[in-house]
Amino acid sequence: MGRFTIPTDEHMRSGHVACQGCGAAHAMRYALKAMGEDTIVSIPACCWAVIPGVWPNQNLKVPLLYTAFEVTGASISGIRAALDFQGKDDVQVMGWAGDGGTADIGIQALSGMVERGTNVIYVMYDNEAYMNTGIQRSSSTPVGAWTTTTPVGSTQFWEADEKKDMVDIMVAHKAPYVATASVAYPEDMIRKFQKAKTIHGPKFIQVYAPCPTGWRSDPSRTIELAKMAVSTHLWPLFEVDHGVYTINQKPQKTDFMAYVRMQGRFRHLPEDFLKDWERKMDARWETLLEKERFSKELEEKGLLPFPGPHE
Ligand SMILES: Cc1ncc(C[n+]2csc(CCOP(=O)(O)OP(=O)(O)O)c2C)c(N)n1
C-alpha cells in the first residue's frame, strides 16, 4: 500500500448532517475522491439519504438521484442504460446503499443487476443495522449485538444470527470485482475504487462504516475501532478479481476482547459467548486464507480468472 496516494480533489463539501464520528461520511468522501466528478450517484432510503442535506445546499458536488429503498440495483441499471444510449462511456454510475438496503430489501434488484452484467459500481456501506430509522437489526448485524429490535434486558433477546456474507453472495453471482474496504484504510479503499472503475461489468464493494450512535461507541474513536476490526480479523481487507482472491492485509491478530469492549452494543455478552464468537471468527479467517490459496491454485491451472460479462 503506497503512501500519499489520496487524491486532493474533494467532491463532497463540508456541512453534511451526519452524526459525529460517522464512518459512512468518511466512506463517501474517499469513494468520490477515487470516482471523480464524472460520476452519477444513486442513493436509496438510508442515513446517506439525509446526510447530504437539502438541495440546493446538499453537500455532494456530483449528480445525485434518490430512489426507493429496494431499487438501488434497478436504479443504477437504468442510469447506465440511458448513458450507454447516449454513448457516454466515460461517466461512472455508483449505487450507494446501506446494509439494510443491500443485504435485505434491495437484494433482488442487486442480484438482477449483477446477473445482467451491468457496468456499474455498487457500494454497500455497512454500519450493521438500520441506523437511519433508529438502530433496528439487519441481516448484516453481527451476532450478539444489541439493537432496538434485538433488545437486551430480562429477555436476553440479542441478535441470534451470524452476519450475512454479502461478499460470498456476490462472488457466487460471478461479479467480476468484489472487495471489502474500511474507512480506516483510505489508500486501500481508494485504490479499490480506482481499480473497479477500470473493470467492465458489475463491481461490488462492502465498506466497513462504524456508527457511534448505533454501536454505542466513542465518536472520537471511529477510526481506531475500524483498525481494530481489521487487526482482529473480523473485517478482513480483501478483493476477489474475476474469482481470484487476494487478501490485502494479513495482520498479526490483536485482542478481540478489546475490540468488543469499545462498543456498548456488545456490553451484555457473557464471556463464554464471546470466546465462542472469537473462535468462529478465527475459523472464518482461516477459511479466507484457504480461499486465497485455492483460487491462486486454480489460476495456475488456468481455471481462473473467469471471463467477465460479455467478454
Ligand atoms: C419500503 C421502505 N421500508 C422502510 C423504509 C424506512 N426506512 C428508511 S431508511 C431505513 C433504514 C435503512 O437502513 P440501511 O439500509 O442499513 O441504511 P442506514 O440507515 O443504516 O444508513 C428504513 C427502514 C422505507 N423508506 N421504505
Ligand SMILES: [Mg+2]
Ligand atoms: Mg445500515
